[in-house]
Structure formats: C-alpha cells, structure tokens
Amino acid sequence: MTEYSDFVRQYLTVAIFAGVGVGLGAGLLGIGKIFRPTRPQEQKYLTYESGVDPVGSGWSQSQIRYYVYALLFVMFDVEAVFMFPWATQLEVYGTFGLVEMLVFVAILALGLLYAWRKKVLQWV
Amino acid sequence: MGLVESGRVPKPLSKLLNLSRKYSIWAYQWGLACCAIEMGAAFASPRYDVMRLGVIPFPASPRQADLVVIAGTVTDKLAPAVVRLYEQMPDPKYVISMGSCANCGGPYWDSYSVTKGVDQLIPVDVYVPGCPPRPEALLEGVLLLQERIAHEDMAERWKGDPIVVS
Amino acid sequence: MTPMLASFAPPYWLSTLIKVLVVGAVVPTTALILGVVFLFKIMSWMQSRLGPQEAGPRGLLQLLADGVKFIQKEDIAPAGADLWVFKAAPLVVLASTLLLYVALPASAHLVVDDLDVGVFYVLAISSLSVIGVLMAGWASANKYSLMGALRAAGQLIAYELPMVLAVMGVVIQAGTMSLNGIVFAQNGGAIFGWTGIGNPYILTQFIGFFIFIAAVQAELTQPPFDMPVAESEIVSGYQVEYTGFRFLIFFLAEFATAFVFAGIAAVMFLGGWAVPWLSANSDWYYVLGPAVLFAKVMLVAFIIFWVRFTYPRLREDQLQSFAWKFLIPLALVNIVATAILKVVF
Amino acid sequence: MLALLVAQNIAFYIIAALMVFGALRVVTCKNLMHAALWLVLVLAGVAAQYILLAAEFVAITQVLVYLGAIIVLFLFGIMLTRAKTGTDDNLDNSKGARIGAGVIGLLLAGVMGYSLWDGFGKREFGDLLVQRTAQVSDSIFSTYLLPFEVISVLLLAALIGAIVLARRD
Amino acid sequence: MRTWLSVGRVIRLSSADTTDATASGASAEEVITDEAREAVLAELTARLGDAVLGSHIRPGDDLWVRVDRSAWRDAAEAAKAMGFTFFDYVSGIDWLPSPFGRDMDAQEDLVVSGAEPKEPAPIVQGYAGGETRFQVIAHVYNIATATGIHFKADVPDGDLTLPTWTGVFAGANWHERETREMFGISFDGHPNLINMYLPTDFQGFPLRKDFPLLARRVRPWPGIVDVEPMPGVADAEEGDAE
Amino acid sequence: MTAVSDPNQLADLLAEATDTRVNLDFESEGMTLNMGPQHPATHGTLRIVAKLDGEQVISAEPICGYMHRGYEKIVEVRTYPQINALINRIDWLGSFANEVPFILAAEKLMGVEAPPRAQWIRTILFEMSRVANISLFLGDFGLQLGGMTAGFYAFRDREHVLNQIESATGGRFHPNFDRIGGLKDDLPKGWISDSHVAMDKLLAFCDEMEDLLVGNEIFQSRTRGIGIIPADIALSYGLSGANLRASGVDWDLRRDGCPPGLVYDQADWKVWTHPDGDCFARTWVRLQETREAAKIVKQLLDTIPAGPVMAKVPRIIKVPEGEAYVATENPLGEMGYYVVSKGDLVPFRVKIRSASFNNISIVPWVARGAYVPDLISILGSLYFILGDIDR
Amino acid sequence: MLVNQFLFLGAILFCIGVYGVLARRNAVLVLMSIELILNSVNINLVAFGAMWHATDPANLSGQVFALFVIAIAAAEVGVGLAIVLLIYRNRQSIDVNDVDLMKG
Amino acid sequence: MPQVPGLIKGLGVTFGEMVKTLKSGPQTTRYPHEREEPTARARGVIALHEENCTSCMLCARECPDWCIFIEAHKYVAPPRREGGKPRQKNELDRFDIDYSLCMYCGICVEVCPFDALFWSPEHEYSEIRIADLLHDKTRLAQWMETVPEFEPYEAGSEAKLRKVPKD
C-alpha cells in the first residue's frame, strides 16, 4: 500500500459518505411514499403567503452595498486559505514567517479598514 | 398510490403509525380572537403545557402542521384565508374548533360580518365549547382528538373523498 | 497502540461499510438525543415546564413519534416551485451534515477519516449546507423563502470568516490541522511547563472559543442569529414550503449539525476525546473516548442551546457589523497574539 | 497496483464525464439558477480531480473558496438580479452567434487537442506522491514569497475597486 | 372621589348612598356654570363666526359644538390652534329611528302580519341640535386643560360629503374611512377612501339604521311563548316606565 | 378579493414614499411582502402589506377587518346588560377594563353612582386586567424578537392574575362583572390576601423580565432608536396610553381625566413617561406601568371600605335620553364609549373609541424606512389587540 | 494514468468555457463561463504539478500556482459581479449586449 | 457593541429557572392525570335544577345569543296543602342550552328569579359532533351534581350568602 492509495481511499470514503447522505434521505423518502397520502386540493399547491393570494410581483433586491460584505468575505476567505499552511508550519518559520504573514494580514486589514472608513460596512 | 390507501397495511404497523400520529401533533400558530389567548395559554403557559401531550406548537406555517386550532371568530372576510390555510396543510390533517365563535358564531351570531361556524368552511374533528374554553378544556379536546386518531382507520382517512382540483 | 488491536485491519470495503453503518446510526441518534434533551427537556425546564410526557416513558420517544409521523405526511411541492431543485435541497443539506461526521474523531482510531487537513476540511464542508439552503429558498418560489435564503447567504458571509479565523489560533498552537493531532497536542501539552492537565486550548484560546461558539450559533441559525428562519418576520424562512419528511430532514440536519459542531468545538478547545490525566495513547480510549467526547459535546451543546433559549434575535445588519467590526478584528488580533507567543516561546 | 490504476481511471472517467456534462449544461441551460447548480457539479468535480492528483490542500481550498464562497456569490448575484424560477429564453445570444461560438470552441478544441497529444503523448504520471499541506506551505514561503505578497496587494486593489464601484456617490 | 353631575332625567333612588349625590347634582344643575368650557365655546365662536350653529355644555363634563359643514375643516384647524391637539375620533350618527327594533315588533313585521303600520317616529337629533338624518361627530382633546370638544356637523341626505380632516389630524384618516364604510358619508380630499373592514364587494352601510341584521330577522326568537307573569318583574317595569 | 388588492391604494402609498427616511438605492419595482392574516407577528389576523426595497420598507399599510365583528351595530339591538357581557371581548386581554367606561357612561346618563366598595373593587379589577394585559405584552414582545422564553414566563405569571380575576368574577377572560350601579357580586373570602400574593409574584415577574429581556443588550439594540414617534405626531394620530407616554407626553386619564366611579386618587402612584418615543421607550413605560398597577392594587386592597356593592337601580334598565362620552385609561390606551340613548332598553348608538385603532393607524407613518425586522419591533411595541382595532 | 487525461479534460472545459463566453448574453452566465476556463487552467496546473512532484518531491509549483489562480479568480468574480450588479442597478438589465459603456 | 452584563444576567435568569424547576418541580398541572380546581364561581357549564324552574322564559328572553330553548305546557297540579286550591303549573317539556352558541355570560343564571340555574365549573365536554353540544334537560340536570356551594364573602361585605339547592 502506498501512501497515495491510502490517501485516495480516505477521500473515497468521503465520497461514499456524500453518496450515503443523499441515498439515506432519498431512501427514506421512498419508504415514506408507501405511507403517504396524496389528496390534491384546490389551494394546496398555491404558494403560502400568510393565507392570501400572493400580493404583487417582484423580487427582493438587497442593495448593492450589501454586496461589499460578500466581496470582503471572499477576499478574507482567500487570505485564510493562505494562512492555514502557514499556521501549521509557523514553528519552523519563526520570526520570518511571522513578519511575512503580518504584512499579508496588514494589507488585507487595510482593505477592511478602508471599507469601514468609507462607511460601506452598513446594511444599506 | 400508496400502500395505505389500499388498506393493506398490517394491523400492528398501522397501530404503530396511528400511535405516532397520536403523539406527534404539530399545531400551527394561528389565533383569531380572544380564544387564541387561551389557546396560547394552553400552548405556552407552563401551567398547562400542551407539549406534554405531544402537541408541538412549533410550526409557523401550515406546511408542517397536522392540526389547526381555529380559536376565535371567523369573519366573512377571513373565511377564504381559513379555507386556504387549511388546504395548504399536508394530509393527514385535523381541525379543532375552539370556542363558541368558531363553533357557531357565538356572541356574534347576529352580526353582519361573522361566519356562523367554521364547520361551514372546513371539516372539523373536535368541537371545544366555551367562550373562551379554559385551556384545560382545550387539553380535553386534544385528548379527544388523540383518542380519535388512535382508533382511526388509516385507509379510510387517506382515501377520504378525493378532492378534485378544478 | 497494542499490537492486537493495531493488527486488526479489515479490508477497506468492510471497514467502510462498518463506518457507514455506524455513522448512519450515529447521526440520527445524536440528532434525536440533542432534540430530546435540549429542545424538549432543558428548554422546558428553563421555562418551568415539563415538556413532552406522554409519548414513551417520560416522553423520551417524542421525536421518534415525530419522525414516524412525518413519514406519513403528504409531500407537497408548491405549483410554482422548481421541482428538482426543491426536492434535492434537503438532501444537499443532509449530505453536507453527514460529511462533517467524517472528520470527527471519537478516539485515536475511532474516526472515519483522520484527514491531514481535518480542520480545514470541516470548515470547507460546513459552508456547503448554505448551497442547500439557497436552493431551498429559491426553488420554493415563495417570498419568505427567498428572503430567508438571502439572509442565510448573508449570514454565511458574516460567520464563516470568524469561524475560520477563530480556528487559526488552535492550528498555530497545535501546529497541525489534523483533529486527532490537535487532541494529542492538547493532551500532551503543557501550561508554562506544567503538564498536569495538559493544555486544553480553551485556557489559552478562550477568545477563539468565544468566537467559534458565536459563529456556530450563527451557522446553526439559532437565536440570537436565527434571522434566516425568523418566525415572527419571515415565518420560517427557507423552510416555509417544506412538508413532511423533507422538512424533517432539515430539522434533523439542524440538530445533527449542532452535535457535530459541538463535537468539533470540544475537540479543538476542550481536549476532545482525551482526558488530561490519561495519556492519549492509552488503549482505554477505545471505550472511554466516545464517552468522554459525548460528555464534552453535551457540555458545549448546553452552552449553545442555553444561549438559544435565552436571547432575542439580532437584526441581520447587526450581525454583519458584529461580525465585521468586532469578531473579525478580534480574531485577527487573537491570531497575531497567538503567533507572536508561539514564536517567542 | 494494477487495481489501483484501474480504479483511478474509472474514477477519473466517471468524474470527467460528469464534469463535461455539467459544463455543457452550464453553457446551454435555460435557467440561471440551474446553470449555477451545474457549475457546482463541475467545481466539485474539479476538487475530486485534484484529489486524484494527490493535491489535497488545493482540493479543499477549491471546496472552501469556490463552493463555499464564489458559488454563494453567484447564487446571491442571481437572486439579486431577479432571476425567474422558470426558464428564461433571454440568456443566450442569437442563434448565429451561438453557432459561431460553437465553431470557435470546436476549432480551439481541435488545435489544443492536437498540440497536447503532440506534446505529451502517452506520458504517465509515475508514482504519484501525496502533496502535503506542509510542503505547500514551505513552497509558498520560500520560492513564491513575492507572488504571495503580491496576491495580498491584488486582493486589496480588487476590494477597493469594488468598494468604489459600490458607493453611490 | 369625584361625582357625576347628573345628566338628563334624574331617577329618584332610595339608597342612602346615592340620594344626596343625585340630589345635590340635581339642584346644582341650574347653578353650576362651566367657565372654562364657556370660554372655549366663546373663542371657537370668535374664530368660526357664523359657522357655529349650535352648542351644548354639560358643566364640568363636556362640550358639544355643531358647526356648518363648510366650516368642518376650519373647526378642526381652530381647535388645533386653541391647543386641542389630541385627536380622538371621527364617526357618524344616523338619527333615523330604527325600522326594525329589537324583537318581532318592528315596523316590517307589522306590515307582514297585516297589522296597521305604526306612525314612523320622528327624527330627533341630540345635543346641539341638527337638521339632517346623518350627522358626523368628532372629538378632540386638549391635554393641557383636560377638556374636550365634540364637534358635530349636519350632512344632508342628498350630498353625503364633508371636507376631510386628514390634513389637520393625521389620525382622522382611518376614522373617516371607517365612517365612509359604515354610513356612506364620504370625505372630500381624503387620500385613500377605501374600505377599512369589509370586503370590497360588501353591499350596504352597516351602521345605517335601515341596514337589517338578517340573522335576527330569520331566526325565531326563542322567548315567544305564553308564560305566567313573573312576580316582581311586572311592578319593576311599571315603576321604571314612570 | 379583499380591499387591499386595490391597485390604487398601493400606487398612492408609493407616491407617499418620497419620505427622506427612505433610502432608495435600486430604482426597482421592489417587492411586496405580505404579512398576515396568518402571521406570527401580527397577533392574530392583522395583515400588513409592505412594499420593500431589499429589506427596507418603503411603505407599510395595515389591512384590518379580518376580525371585524360589527360591535357598533350589534349593540344597537342588545340591552345594556347584554352589551356589558359582549364588550369585554373588544380588548380581550384586559376585558374587565372594557366594561368600565361603558358602565360609567351609562351611569352618567342615569345619574347613579356605585357605592364606594364597588368603586374600590372596580378599580382593583381594572388594574388587575391591566397587569394581565401588559404582562402578556412583555412576553409576547420578547417572542416577537425571538426570545421565546419570555413568552413562557409571561404566560406563567399571568395565570396568577387570571386566577384572582376568575375567583372574583367567574371568568378568566370575560368577567361580565360590572353592573350599572355597582358590581354583580362581592368578593369571596380570602380574595384580598390571595391577591396580595399574586401581585407580589407579578412584581417579581417584572424584575425577571427586566433581567431577561429589557436589560438585555440584544433587545436594546433591536429597540433603541427604532420606530421613533415624536410627541406632536403621536397626538395628531390620537395615540394614547403607554405609546403616548413613551413619546414624552405626560398624560394619563387615570390621573388627569379620571371619571368618577374609579378611585385612583386613593392610591399613591406615578405616571411614567419616557422622552425617546422609540420601541424601547414603549416597552420600558409598559414595564413600569405594570409595576405601578400592581402597586395600586396592593394599596387599594388594604383600604377597601365595607358596604354594599350595588346601588339601587331598577331591575329592567332603561337609560334616560342623552349623550355621554366616557373614556378611561385602559391597558392599551384611551378607550371611550360615546353612548347616545333614547330612553330605551337598548342604546340608540354607541361609538366605541378603542385605543388600538388609533395606535395602529400610525403604522404607515412610522414604518416607512424601517427594515423588516424593525417592522416587527414597531408592531410589537405599539402593542395592539385585533379586537380592539376591528371591533 | 496519463497526464493527457487531465490535460484533455482541461482543454474540453476550456473550450466549453470559451463557447459559453461567446454564446451567452447574460452577464452572470458569462462570468460563470470564465470560471470554467479558470478551472480548466487549474486542472492543467495541478496535473503538471503532480507530474513534477512525482519526480521532484520538493517541487509543488503546480499546486501553489493553482492556489494563486484561485485567489485571483476570487477577486475577479468579486469585482465582476460587483460590476454586473452595478449595471443591473442602473439599467435593470444584465444583458451584455445592452451594455455600451460609452453611453454612460 | 453588546456589553456583557445584560447578556450574562439573561443567562442567569434561565439557568436559575431550570434549577428551580428541577428542584421544586414545574408549575404544571398534569392534566389527564391531575386536574386543576377552578374556583367555585368559574363559569364552566350551566346546570338546571328542574324543580325550581317555572318555565317563565325569562332566561331564554334575556339570553343574548338566543341559545336557550324552552317548551312547556300548563297543567293543573294538585293542591299543595290539604284542602287548598289546585294550582296552574307549567311543566317543562324541553329545556335545551346550545353550548356551541352560548357565550357564557351568565345572564340567564342571573335573571332567573327562581334559582333554577347554576354555574358549575366543569368544562370537559368537548364533542366530535356539534349537535351533541346541545344539552337537554336531563344532561343539564346531571351537571347539578357538580355545582359547588357558594363561597362565603370577604370581610366587609353586605351581600347575602345563597345556597345551592341539592337534592
């Protein structure tokens, strides 16, 4: 057994579990089918809206500034991705690694600060 | 077509299923008038605590509910909503009519805007009298309903009268 | 590792089958336990009530009855729904929950996969359920659902990062991302040279723990961060149109996720399946490990649910500013401090 | 060893088939939301391929960043721009443009296929070694230190750009 | 403890607790004047001029002012300017005596049963007088002096409209909608005069006296059976009638 | 269908939406969110149609009438005792309080007055219904904001008051205990000491609520600065009760316009106001009011005079001709009855001025520019009872 | 396994992506197609990385470059969607053909 | 930013409540197993003491909901005392109360001049069929057993204590 095949097997298990997750739910739903009644009623399939006809058309739109959060999130997510390997190896890198990461984080924190100062960290 | 409608579920199993429905009655939150507060007391007051009996008042929408307690006055303006919300519940579903207003129009029997009884709109399983009924009276109604469910013929209920979508 | 046990290495397919069966049993059981213990018992006590009493002895079978009942409920998809997406959404959520269990170690060997990148894996998987939620919310073609889904996505944006960053401190301290590695590091750790109780990271990473729990609270959409399902605002958010068994899956997944997150918090901050005075290499952990982990999970879960039953709900934008103006800077400071201490000592 | 190789190949082809199908749906299907969900399939497939290539860290990164963040951004964007629940015929260019695009795509595929075949032929991977996170880290913090820092500046620039865009004034 | 000054007809009572209160009230009625309310009325008259058509003061209690309907809005503005900033309600009154009555003795029933129709009772308006079947009544309050004014205005049958108060008191919006719905009196300039309570397809104006309560007309009264007269009750009734 | 779908109305509302508080970002058609008639936030069957932009409310229009039961018409065909039995269903949480102003109006027209003992007991029961009413508000408001435990506590401790009301009047909810000229019956033995105990429990409940909810920072961040109503706006909408006092208007009918027949001047108590006018102020004022009410009850319990509870009135009640308006400070605010009598068994016309109707009519004004979650705070803190709006 | 398996897969995805960019008119879909292209590139990078790594265990350039590409892709999507939303806000449309930047 | 104290206090309240519940039991009445005692005045159901009823119809007339239905016929009863005159009496044929309509106001009990109607605190009579909520005079008479004695009055009262006529 090579290391590689162990490795792949680990993730095969992951894949199997994902399959089982879907399968389990689907299977139980299948079982339920035996016991479920189906009684169509006129208004049963209408969208629930507190008991009245759906009012108005249109779709909710959040303002674009809200999107800034999403953006920040993606940026920091990427940052975190780089941070993880660094964190495991910090002991090895010592001060050098610390400084490198500090610079990295500081630059991104600058972005957060900028957003904060520009007052876009608001819901609207 | 499920197995149940054809009535081919073995006795012990259908008994088990009945039991599960008996002890798991999710009731959705909809209060109409004064009775709603007594219903709220039965649902939420630690003194009555309907959850003991297996009536779980979690769902806020009819989609997850088994039971609706029509607690209060049904007006003509509200009637379509009552029907719709009832129909939006998934089968098997049960209705308790609580209080004189829901039973028959109650104190507003002569009003121009009140529906004289919710059973003109939707089928009712248990009537609880009172104006308002004490929370314990509602609990008694729930017990009566549970009794009904425990002895229910599932095939019968499942089949019911097929309700045709126009 | 005793030779006897170590030599017992079943073939891959068999071990995987066992794992699938065990996890398949564990997931609903944990959900059931958490549901009954916290949702019905502890909550009732906190509200000076009794909770379910009639279903089974002391009402312990209540959730079972609920489960069986939900199987019998009609399966309704609203007419306007996007049928396939609507139907698949709960399965996505369930699968993503199940995937989390893969990494949770109940002892050095009682683990489905001791991944080298364990923590990272958990964080990555945990964000998958949001896809399920977004699918559910969008496919229901219901306004409340849509708002709920949007809020859930917004919530992910707020809590995911604090969670990731909170964990970073632990990874720095342990020097590994493997969850078992973290347990070993805590068990064998020392506080200022004193090895008496090892080094449960809650002592040094209490800020991280606090942030993590707050983030978990948001991930689980529980008060004070239950905006995506806020009952009094958008009825029940993305779950509005779900009936019967599909709803049950959401319900189940919620509690199973609560359990696994409590477990991960226990592993990362409370020393996991190990107890401080017993070396992590001991064979005792084959039986002791799960029990210890379970006890710690219940402890963490208690905190989670205690908060849930006590607090009112924040507003979505308050969560955002709480996360971005408080939790994330705090987490960054925590990371820097941990890193400096790590390098210095 | 042979068994492993066969299993690898089977896995690869299954995943690859799913991915190609998914990708085709992404560019052809008539429902924005479905396109995004098909994209999820493709991206997950990419992560699986990484695993097959023994690149653990980047695989998980793929899940975290793409599935956890970027897809959410997409779904978000779709919901914000009022996608319909049903199909939408207005997603594609005119038929002519599509045929043209198809031709271009096919031509490109032909050219690339030829050159790849020419360049690598039947070259095997040899024994794949698992690429551990620690090694990735070492690599970043030695050889690729400068690009790494540049990335942070790039992210900052993108962020500021987006903020400027988002501000109304 | 404060005591009502007696109002309307006085019922003589024998109870010791209440006699002196009523007695003193009865005798006080002629004497007591209410300067505060007189002053309010005077100022209102000064502001509105001829538009004040009638008034009634119950000393120590209440003030009624009937204004011309063209001055309805001016009355609100005047009152507001005088410190009556608290808006209470707007509603209507239909002074037509009900053709139905309570029981089975209504005009309609008499007609059905072939009996002689009763002479329709005349329309009598209440305090501050009036000329029309419909009147609109509104109440505003001055929380500094703790006095209120009831405004009334006549609305002639042919033209059931009145200027709106919404510009003066924002709260009048809903009340006017309600009045429109219940009496059919509409308000000029109201931004949104749609039904408040009833479905849009509802026919009729429920609070008009000639709107029948069908349930009462359809259902037989369970009290119509010949029974013995009850001891005591008959006397009480007679005593009361006096 | 219903009145709302009327397109004109929504157009009008949109036209109104040029308020500075609305920060329109997308010039989009926005979305219409419908809450109710079945919605957990609307205490039953109110319906709110809100035009949203994102989560911001451009306009919110309450649609009432789902609980309209036609009181003002029915009372024209019912005798005075029958009306008394009916009207406590208007504000069903403070039912006894509904009876009082009507009875007082009838007494005013008849010129009778209840004996002192009856006045005392009336006032006690009045304040008890206030406690029963507002304690539920505290719990329910907590529930609206997601703190479910508060709701359970409120229901739990409210039972103590209901017990007392029931053991005196026979009805947990609808006492029908007040009579023209006094009360139906005297108090049962042991009631006074039991009531002391119950009021102590309620005072403890108020403390608990303060710790659990009102003092909670999350709660405060959800309510402070939200839904501010300035005093002049409040007055012109005719807001009353705690809603008015929370806007800084020091006005309480119990103190400033107390009709004879209630003995508030016999107790030592305070009127609380709050200058902010926001959701928190309203909650806070109500909390203090509950405490005051419990204190009033406790003081009056100790000083109940001996004597009869019923003045001499004829057995068949015919109210002499006249018009009278009597309003009292009910739990929800000013509730008044304008009674027109023609000397009959039945009143000629009764206009019911209920507090919630005015209180809730401010929603379109105050909700503009709020967020959906704030809308919940606003609705919850304005506190209405459906029956009190629709009657 | 052949290196070419992965390279071909990458190539096919790339071409599909190119087709998508050219054939789609909805801006969000265009962005998605770009994601396809970037991912195809990443597959190639990682495949090459694995190939080198097998011979030189210290060489992880492929993976590291893939990480960089992911980072850049994230930035690209972020800004891209921001622009799309902005356009949508101003034009009520995200049709790339409707967007003529010169028209302002 | 949330400050700590209020949040901690809130946690304290719920935790304290849990401890209290576990220590001294919840405040729950475990209905079907135990029942709460409503007070003697509670208006649960109306009981009819038929002997006292003269079918004077007053209750039926005053009932706001018109939910009492009485039918009676006259008959000549033998004299009460030896040698007295025979009396005209009303015999109840029907005395129904429709509890699905009744608003539990108590007017009927109050107006009955002959003490024939009483309130009982019983409240457990839900039905599956609405028609069963119409209680006829036998059913109403059965409720009589559950009518409690009137409670004595609080000090300072001048009200007279009445008695419940029990057989």
Ligand code: SF4
């Ligand atoms: S039955 Fe009575 S208590 Fe119940 S809603 Fe009707 S009036 Fe209110």
Ligand code: SF4
């Ligand atoms: S009022 Fe009393 S005596 Fe007369 S009919 Fe009714 S119950 Fe009988």
Ligand code: SF4
């Ligand atoms: S309690 Fe009231 S409604 Fe019921 S029967 Fe008696 S009078 Fe009629």
